[in-house]
Amino acid sequence: MTRSRILCLALGLMLVSRAIDAEEKIKVVTTIPDLADMTRNVGGDLVDVTSIATGVEDIHAVPMKPSFAVLLNRADVVVLLGLEAEHAFLPALLEAARNPRILRDGPGYIDASTFITPLEVPARIDRSLGDQHPMGNPHYNVDPVQGKAAARAIADGLSRNYPEHATIFKQNLDAYLAKLDAAIARWEAEAAPLKGKKLVSYHPDLIYFAERFGMEPAGTIEIRAGVDPTPSHIAELEERMRREKVDLVVRELHYPAGLAETVAQATGAKLVELPVMSGGSPETRDYISFIDYNVRTMLKAVAGGA
Amino acid sequence: MRSMLSNRRPVHVALGTVVVLLCGATRVGGQTPQELQQELKAMKAQLQELQEKMKKQEELIEKLSAPQPTPAGAVRPAAAPAAAPDQEQLEKRVTENIIQKIQPSLAAANKTFPSQFNPAIGLIIDSVGSYKENERGNFEFRSAELGLSANIDPFARGYAIINGTNDGVEVEEAAIVTTSLPYNLTVKGGRFFADFGRLSKFHDHDLPFVNRPVVLDQYVGGESQADGVEASYLAPFQQYLTLTLGAYNKLGADNTRVDNTVPRDMSKFTYLARPATFFDLTDANSIDLGATYAYTPKVDTYTADNMEQIRNGKGRHLAGVDITYRYTPLSQASYRGLIWGTEVLYNREDWNDGTDTDPVFHRTDAWGMYSYVEARLTRRYYPGFLFDYAQDISRVQGDTKAYSPYFTIWASEFQRLRAQYTYFDAPANHESQFFLQWTAVLGSHVHGFRDR
Numbered sequence: 001m002t003r004s005r006i007l008c009l010a011l012g013l014m015l016v017s018r019a020i021d022a023e024e025k026i027k028v029v030t031t032i033p034d035l036a037d038m039t040r041n042v043g044g045d046l047v048d049v050t051s052i053a054t055g056v057e058d059i060h061a062v063p064m065k066p067s068f069a070v071l072l073n074r075a076d077v078v079v080l081l082g083l084e085a086e087h088a089f090l091p092a093l094l095e096a097a098r099n100p101r102i103l104r105d106g107p108g109y110i111d112a113s114t115f116i117t118p119l120e121v122p123a124r125i126d127r128s129l130g131d132q133h134p135m136g137n138p139h140y141n142v143d144p145v146q147g148k149a150a151a152r153a154i155a156d157g158l159s160r161n162y163p164e165h166a167t168i169f170k171q172n173l174d175a176y177l178a179k180l181d182a183a184i185a186r187w188e189a190e191a192a193p194l195k196g197k198k199l200v201s202y203h204p205d206l207i208y209f210a211e212r213f214g215m216e217p218a219g220t221i222e223i224r225a226g227v228d229p230t231p232s233h234i235a236e237l238e239e240r241m242r243r244e245k246v247d248l249v250v251r252e253l254h255y256p257a258g259l260a261e262t263v264a265q266a267t268g269a270k271l272v273e274l275p276v277m278s279g280g281s282p283e284t285r286d287y288i289s290f291i292d293y294n295v296r297t298m299l300k301a302v303a304g305g306a
Numbered sequence: 307m308r309s310m311l312s313n314r315r316p317v318h319v320a321l322g323t324v325v326v327l328l329c330g331a332t333r334v335g336g337q338t339p340q341e342l343q344q345e346l347k348a349m350k351a352q353l354q355e356l357q358e359k360m361k362k363q364e365e366l367i368e369k370l371s372a373p374q375p376t377p378a379g380a381v382r383p384a385a386a387p388a389a390a391p392d393q394e395q396l397e398k399r400v401t402e403n404i405i406q407k408i409q410p411s412l413a414a415a416n417k418t419f420p421s422q423f424n425p426a427i428g429l430i431i432d433s434v435g436s437y438k439e440n441e442r443g444n445f446e447f448r449s450a451e452l453g454l455s456a457n458i459d460p461f462a463r464g465y466a467i468i469n470g471t472n473d474g475v476e477v478e479e480a481a482i483v484t485t486s487l488p489y490n491l492t493v494k495g496g497r498f499f500a501d502f503g504r505l506s507k508f509h510d511h512d513l514p515f516v517n518r519p520v521v522l523d524q525y526v527g528g529e530s531q532a533d534g535v536e537a538s539y540l541a542p543f544q545q546y547l548t549l550t551l552g553a554y555n556k557l558g559a560d561n562t563r564v565d566n567t568v569p570r571d572m573s574k575f576t577y578l579a580r581p582a583t584f585f586d587l588t589d590a591n592s593i594d595l596g597a598t599y600a601y602t603p604k605v606d607t608y609t610a611d612n613m614e615q616i617r618n619g620k621g622r623h624l625a626g627v628d629i630t631y632r633y634t635p636l637s638q639a640s641y642r643g644l645i646w647g648t649e650v651l652y653n654r655e656d657w658n659d660g661t662d663t664d665p666v667f668h669r670t671d672a673w674g675m676y677s678y679v680e681a682r683l684t685r686r687y688y689p690g691f692l693f694d695y696a697q698d699i700s701r702v703q704g705d706t707k708a709y710s711p712y713f714t715i716w717a718s719e720f721q722r723l724r725a726q727y728t729y730f731d732a733p734a735n736h737e738s739q740f741f742l743q744w745t746a747v748l749g750s751h752v753h754g755f756r757d758r
Contacts, residue, residue, distance in 0.1 A: 063634045064755065
């Protein structure tokens with residue numbers, strides 16, 4: 001009798017532990033909220049996603065907190081923007097996390113830029129040209145079509161790690177891409193007034209957005225990517241902006257306001273303030289609302305609104 | 307046809323790149339003809355694979371570019387203005403598709419070149435111009451520090467810091483670090499900066515001010531350089547907590563009291579333990595907290611006048627507590643912030659006041675500390691203030707104090723100018739000191755976790 005009770009108890013415990021195991025989700029850490037949102041869409045109920053950045057940060061200056069190392073230590077996979085966007089914090093955090101699974105080239109290292117066609121790939125690597133990204137401009141997340149490629153890379157990465165769920169990831173990806181396609185068609189139609197508009201941004205964060213919606217980047221407030229401007233650069237920029245009739249000055253929200261305002265006032269260009277990731281402003285709770293917000297804000301500025 | 311040519315251009319560029327890289331490979335020195343032949347063979351196979359892919363892409367282009375059959379009865383639009391953007395869109399997508407397809411092959415081809423395995427290389431130049439009331443002026447070439455780093459294999463990485471100074475060239479660090487040990491363990495071996503406190507692990511040029519605090523110079527021996535082995539463990543808790551244990555010949559690059567090159571008894575190694583943790587107070591406010599204890603059971607001490615070495619010395623205990631507060635507003639992290647760092651060190655050691663044959667030991671306790679605060683006003687301007695205090699480690703002389711306001715200007719992430727004034731108040735030296743430091747980084751520069 002006692003033996004059978006013990007057997008029943010053991011069997012019960014085994015079943016409970018298996019049930020708990022089955023309920024365990026795939027722990028995903030992403031570098032930015034855009035990738036977190038895409039991963040949630042692709043992974044559905046199978047994933048538990050945390051983003052290192054909240055969305056208000058400069059991707060090149062995310063603080064390297066030890067608490068992130070703890071997150072990464074427990075992660076099954078890490079999803080990153082790639083193209084060296086996270087060079088200032090991710091390599092060091094991965095080293096501190098002591099999780100070989102998510103080290104570069106490890107199975108759990110999912111680079112969302114795998115299917116991206118990079119813009120601004122430097123023809124010459126030279127620090128006199130600024131803080132260059134040798135593989136190209138990494139701020140592709142502001143372009144929803146590139147966002148689709150990132151979502152595909154995430155689905156690929158998850159399927160590679162968890163082939164048993166590949167069908168679900170594929171279904172979820174297809175549904176998400178259909179949602180994005182519908183939104184892209186709407187944005188492309190709505191954004192017609194942006195075509196040909198010239199913009200200057202603080203940092204080359206909006207190259208992909210400009211490319212997608214037919215805008216013309218006309219320089220940056222930074223003298224080179226990652227290098228703060230000098231007075232002579234600002235004078236030259238303002239003169240060129242007036243000459244070329246630049247329409248917009250974009251201040252990415254993580255850069256100081258003063259200089260962008262001054263440049264806009266001096267040249268008569270409209271000042272636009274934009275987040276560069278979802279979560280960067282209260283209206284941008286997920287990736288689609290982030291792109292939506294940026295398109296609408298740009299349109300409003302072009303139409304002469306605030 | 308024109309569009310097809312333009313679509314093929316990236317493919318031709320890619321092919322050209324591969325051929326040029328192939329030619330370049332033959333110029334790589336130090337390879338045997340067999341190795342070159344093997345490499346050529348591999349490249350040929352890749353080229354063939356690439357050509358096949360191109361062929362498939364061309365077929366796809368032709369298929370997509372072919373006029374679509376018009377259904378019977380349907381009226382073909384005369385001149386559709388919308389057709390041009392559609393065509394443009396199609397071309398763009400096909401181009402993107404081709405590049406996406408060939409990208410992995412190109413990347414793989416690149417990786418076959420031997421030079422791709424060379425470590426990342428960086429050089430840091432650090433020079434200081436100084437004027438001291440008593441010593442007068444000096445242009446000091448402090449160092450040219452060559453850094454090399456690379457993964458060794460799937461299990462370890464390695465790095466070396468080779469430092470050239472006025473005193474010659476020395477290997478400042480050269481260590482192997484494991485990357486895939488289980489149970490959150492990392493083991494480091496070779497010559498490296500031991501995990502003592504916070505700023506002891508910083509190279510001179512990485513310090514937030516011009517000179518290393520007096521207490522670190524006197525008690526640790528400058529940079530915490532050590533030849534030995536260190537194991538570090540990340541506790542599996544929600545709370546960040548690490549524990550480091552180490553064993554070394556000695557601690558401190560400038561610690562000349564112990565000979566680094568001779569074999570020694572186990573009792574003459576230095577053993578270290580350090581727990582460290584971190585508290586996220588809010589998104590913007592955080593505290594790092596650590597404590598270190600370094601114990602040398604037997605130290606070969608010197609007489610009080612530092613002239614004569616006494617064998618069979620007694621133990622040395624060196625302990626430290628470090629706290630670092632950071633204010634880093636997330637949305638302004640690149641141009642706003644504040645850091646306050648403090649370390650307190652305590653040294654207990656038995657010093658010999660007698661002779662080698664007739665030693666008379668007396669126990670000496672000494673302590674010292676530094677505390678600094680630095681603000682980040684813009685991306686360029688970082689003012690700060692450092693306070694230094696240290697009792698003489700052998701308690702023969704009086705205490706040293708120093709007050710140092712400083713101002714750092716970052717021209718870019720890779721070049722920095724720093725001006726510092728120090729009022730130096732030591733027993734036999736009370737003086738004002740002026741420093742101007744110019745530091746630059748060439749090549750690879752890694753943002754290390756220990757330098758945060």
